[in-house]
Amino acid sequence: xxxxxxxxxxERLVKRYDGLTVTDDVSLDIAPGELHAIIGPNGxxxxxxxxxxxxxLAPDGGHIHFAGRDIARDRPPAxxxxxxxxxxxxxxxxxxxxxxxxxxxxxxxxRPHSFRFWRAAERDSALVEPARRLLAxxxxxxxxxTAARTLSHGEHRLLELAIAxxxxxxxxxxxxxxxxxxxxxxKSLIGFLRTLKGRYTIVLVEHDMDAVFALADRIxxxxxxxxxxxxxxxxxxxxxxxxxxxxxxxxxxxxx
Amino acid sequence: xxxxxxxxIILVLAALALAVPLLGDTYYTKFATRVAIYGMAxxxxxxxxxxxxxxxxxxxxxxxxGAYATGMLINAGVASGFVVLPAAVIAAxxxxxxxxxLSLRTxxxxxxxxxxxxxxxxxxxxxxxxxxxxxxxxxxxxxVTLGGVLKPTDATSFYYLCLAxxxxxxxxxxxxxxxxxxxxxxxxxxxxxxxxxxxFPAYRYRLVAFAISGAIAGLAGALMANLNQYVAPPGxxxxxxxxxxxxxxxxxxAGTLLGPIVGAAVFLFFADILSGLTEHWMIxxxxxxxxxxxxxxxxxxxxxxxxxxx
Numbered sequence: 166x167x168x169x170x171x172x173x174x175x176e177r178l179v180k181r182y183d184g185l186t187v188t189d190d191v192s193l194d195i196a197p198g199e200l201h202a203i204i205g206p207n208g209x210x211x212x213x214x215x216x217x218x219x220x221x222l223a224p225d226g227g228h229i230h231f232a233g234r235d236i237a238r239d240r241p242p243a244x245x246x247x248x249x250x251x252x253x254x255x256x257x258x259x260x261x262x263x264x265x266x267x268x269x270x271x272x273x274x275x276r277p278h279s280f281r282f283w284r285a286a287e288r289d290s291a292l293v294e295p296a297r298r299l300l301a302x303x304x305x306x307x308x309x310x311t312a313a314r315t316l317s318h319g320e321h322r323l324l325e326l327a328i329a330x331x332x333x334x335x336x337x338x339x340x341x342x343x344x345x346x347x348x349x350x351x352k353s354l355i356g357f358l359r360t361l362k363g364r365y366t367i368v369l370v371e372h373d374m375d376a377v378f379a380l381a382d383r384i385x386x387x388x389x390x391x392x393x394x395x396x397x398x399x400x401x402x403x404x405x406x407x408x409x410x411x412x413x414x415x416x417x418x419x420x421x
Numbered sequence: 422x423x424x425x426x427x428x429x430i431i432l433v434l435a436a437l438a439l440a441v442p443l444l445g446d447t448y449y450t451k452f453a454t455r456v457a458i459y460g461m462a463x464x465x466x467x468x469x470x471x472x473x474x475x476x477x478x479x480x481x482x483x484x485x486x487g488a489y490a491t492g493m494l495i496n497a498g499v500a501s502g503f504v505v506l507p508a509a510v511i512a513a514x515x516x517x518x519x520x521x522x523l524s525l526r527t528x529x530x531x532x533x534x535x536x537x538x539x540x541x542x543x544x545x546x547x548x549x550x551x552x553x554x555x556x557x558x559x560x561x562x563x564x565v566t567l568g569g570v571l572k573p574t575d576a577t578s579f580y581y582l583c584l585a586x587x588x589x590x591x592x593x594x595x596x597x598x599x600x601x602x603x604x605x606x607x608x609x610x611x612x613x614x615x616x617x618x619x620x621f622p623a624y625r626y627r628l629v630a631f632a633i634s635g636a637i638a639g640l641a642g643a644l645m646a647n648l649n650q651y652v653a654p655p656g657x658x659x660x661x662x663x664x665x666x667x668x669x670x671x672x673x674x675a676g677t678l679l680g681p682i683v684g685a686a687v688f689l690f691f692a693d694i695l696s697g698l699t700e701h702w703m704i705x706x707x708x709x710x711x712x713x714x715x716x717x718x719x720x721x722x723x724x725x726x727x728x729x730x731x
Contacts, residue, residue: 282597
């Protein structure tokens with residue numbers, strides 16, 4: 166899987182807050198089509214890493230090569246246009262927009278610009294139809310016209326995902342898509358994420374170990390800002406450094 | 422931005438507006454003219470406040486630039502409205518582009534303060550213009566002419582001219598706020614992080630909105646200069662004007678197109694009546710504004726909308 170040139174190459178990435186190093190010399194290659202999970206205890210720097218990949222946070226050092234170009238200094242809109250989409254751990258949607266308008270706006274983001282002042286966007290089928298299709302795909306077809314602020318938590322998680330998919334990204338950064346979901350909802354979301362495998366290159370940050378081990382091609386373990394192990398799920402399960410970082414608790418047993 | 426249910430309200434308001442000169446008293450016509458002009462200026466503030474989530478406390482700047490440009494051109498012998506009005510609008514838009522380019526690098530309270538500061542700068546610049554009367558301002562040689570067709574010299578035809586401009590501005594705003602541009606603007610208001618994450622540089626969209634808003638305020642200023650045939654820093658460029666425009670928007674309903682105009686009508690109505698009673702009419706108006714904020718959720722126009730929705 167690593168023979169082809171990586172789609173994403175993170176090189177010696179560093180981020181510090183007041184002497185606290187939250188991303189500590191992180192290097193990682195992610196191959197096209199790979200689903201790479203990043204796990205680690207709370208405060209390990211997983212969300213900080215995602216935010217540096219998507220551009221919300223500027224790294225203090227290092228490089229991020231995406232599709233052959235260093236994007237580490239690019240602002241989020243430029244990165245989105247280069248083909249990186251992200252979901253947020255804490256739901257981040259347009260609350261006053263309907264579910265459909267949320268996703269349609271993300272579709273609109275694929276156009277070179279939106280300095281168009283005349284034609285009503287909600288009547289533009291090239292924006293609305295892909296939005297409806299995606300909402301149906303994630304299972305929100307009954308909620309198209311509902312204002313996002315009145316959707317349930319589970320529905321918000323699905324809307325997050327639909328917005329990111331609407332960008333037609335090359336790289337999908339998913340920051341805890343399962344956060345706060347019940348076990349049934351989690352199970353169906355795992356099923357959905359499995360359908361995305363291979364269609365997108367995915368970096369998945371997740372606490373739900375069932376999801377991680379069911380989905381990931383490779384896993385990196387982050388602890389105190391450092392990657393302490395990277396490898397196939399089975400190798401990670403057996404890794405003694407990983408087990409001690411997790412104090413041997415919620416790692417599923419081999420073969421579980 | 423216009424709900425189907427709003428059309429009855431719009432038609433009633435339009436009919437009322439058109440009928441004002443039939444009362445036969447120029448006092449009412451002039452009052453309605455001021456409502457139309459202030460309503461237009463308040464609408465320009467609402468484009469930012471209601472649709473972009475930006476509190477501009479400096480819109481007197483663009484209103485004043487439009488008024489001063491108009492006065493200067495007319496007194497320089499340029500009377501054609503086809504020159505004066507576009508020039509005033511462009512001058513205000515350019516001022517807004519420059520002030521916006523700097524102000525929009527800040528957010529929240531800083532944005533409020535920096536827009537106020539720029540408007541105050543222009544106020545003192547105008548005060549220092551000796552050739553144009555300094556603090557006292559200056560009288561205009563006359564009103565603009567609009568070819569042979571329209572001579573907006575009498576109160577009624579000038580009123581209809583202002584009403585026509587207001588209708589045009591409302592129509593154009595309704596279009597662009599619903600178009601892709603407006604959707605991005607509202608998206609940036611709803612969630613600035615997300616709008617960038619899906620590929621929109623929010624700053625550029627806000628800046629264009631700021632320039633459009635400034636242009637509209639400039640047109641309002643140009644019309645007011647024509648109405649009063651007088652331009653001076655107080656009443657055109659002072660911070661109270663910026664504040665009053667915000668009050669009108671909040672009174673009427675931010676985030677609606679007609680709310681600011683309803684707000685302007687209510688504000689000017691109270692101002693006229695109350696200032697007849699006492700010079701310190703704000704002492705009475707202040708509590709009324711408080712009542713509106715405390716008890717009328719979303720503003721007067723939203724109240725009308727809700728009544729229609731039933």
